[in-house]
Amino acid sequence: MGNPVKEIFNKGAAASDTPPAPAALAAKVRTLAPSMTRSMQRVAEAVADDPAGCAALTVTGLATRTGTSEATVVRTARLLGYPGYRDLRLALAGLAAHQQSGRAPAVTADISVDDPIADVVSKLAHDEQQTLADTAAGLDISQLSAAVAAAATARRIDIYGVGASSLVGMDLAQKLLRIGLIAHAHADPHLAVTNAVQLRPGDVAIAITHSGSTGDVIEPLRTAFERGATTVAITGRADGPVSQYADYVLTTSTARESELRPAAMSSRTGQLLVVDCLFIGVAQQTYETAAPALAASYEALAHRHTPRTTHR
Structure with a gap:
């Protein structure tokens, strides 16, 4: 049987080697969205739901798509931690690449009252993993x-x-x-x-x-x-x-x-x-x-x- 004291510290050291989660942008959107204005929420939801599509848009294009203004798009980008919209577009392209490679899991549906228990386990496991990744990011x-x-x-x-x-x-x-x-x-x-x-x-x-x-x-x-x-x-x-x-x-x-x-x-x-x-x-x-x-x-x-x- 190993030394329990050393094991707990070895676990801590191993955790620090874990690279940042690729969905850091999506994590920021989920965390900050409740404190945003409704117009900024529309921008945030759009970039989280379709990073590839939004990465291809200019600031004017994203403002048009979300029914907001260019100023709102820029303010949203800055609130999410990016100096400007150009930096946000680069992050969106990176997130889209992760999703296309299969390294970012798809969002599962909510648990419903008639879900089989196997689906409940799968959905809860996914949500728990996403919460941990978002918190770490x-x-x-x-x-x-x-x-x-x-x-x-x-x-x-x-x-x-x-x-x-x-x-x-x-x-x-x-x-x-x-x-x-x-x-x-x-x-x-x-x-x-x-x-x-x-x-x-x-x-x-x-x-x-x-x-x-x-x-x-x-x-x-x-x-x-x-x-x-x-x-x-x-x-x-x-x-x-x-x-x-x-x-x-x-x-x-x-x-x-x-x-x-x-x-x-x-x-x-x-x-x-x-x-x-x-x-x-x-x-x-x-x-x-x-x-x-x-x-x-x-x-x-x-x-x-x-x-x-x-x-x-």
Whole structure:
């Protein structure tokens, strides 16, 4: 049996060698579309649905196709992270090439109530993979690195989340505790605020909210921010209210929401990826203390699960 401590760090090292997902442009569209104006959404949806066709259009042609203006097309390109429309066209051509080569999966249909279970498995697997790829493509590595550095040296780490996000928060707290850090997840909004009041510079507060507008999560983060703690937001909406009180914002993406798959379910996939990235980064920076602590937790759990011999 291999060393579990080394295995977890080897997995982290291997993940960093993965090249960026080819669908980075589509990921940006899915992430940013909710915050766009309706006219900009039409441009974004057009380039995501037909990258090859749009790559062949001039700025005037795309404006005509989407019933918008040239200025709207340029603004959309810049919001998606490109200096101008020419750069967006090059990205569209690259995305189209990936799709034509078969390296970019086709978008599957929503899950319906009469789908065979085999189709449900296939569609969920595709959506989960797409969510992970989109989150990885859109994650700001400089923001992640800064959040890792703060958490690695923190006196205490508080994590806030409600609903499905609270489960992600508990997962992160449990991971951090196992490498010897003081971390607590708070799902109760009253306890979250009363604990946030105790934070100070040198502490870290992490808020997890897909919508970016969950009041029960924003309030404790605001309190922590005002107390001087370093604050981090893990959210699907980088422009949401939670970002006002976050020193660092880690953006997630989600698969498409459907009647049988609500946002709370799909958002959890991206959040768990960000949490794992954050944890591995902290564990790497604190390896000298993290490795013995993790090994001790494995040993303690192994002893607990070993059947005890009773003597008569």
